[in-house]
Amino acid sequence: MNLNLRNAVIHNVSGNTQDELRDTIVDAIQNGEEKMLPGLxxxxxVIWKNASDQEKNEMLQTLETGLK
Known part of the structure; x- marks a missing residue:
């Protein structure tokens, strides 16, 4: 079976509201299941590709701080 993970994840969340997207993200993190990591x-x-340079820099700062 040839499954394109990116397309499957995007298909599953396309059209979701912000609340639904938040619930998906929070649920994946709280469950802590390894199988959820590729979806995240x-x-x-998607976030990175649609972010401005300033937003990317802010994400990198947040990530750097969180990994200290």
């Missing part, structure tokens, strides 16, 4: 990665990729 796809969502982060």
């Amino acid at each position: 990665g796809v969502l982060f990729e």
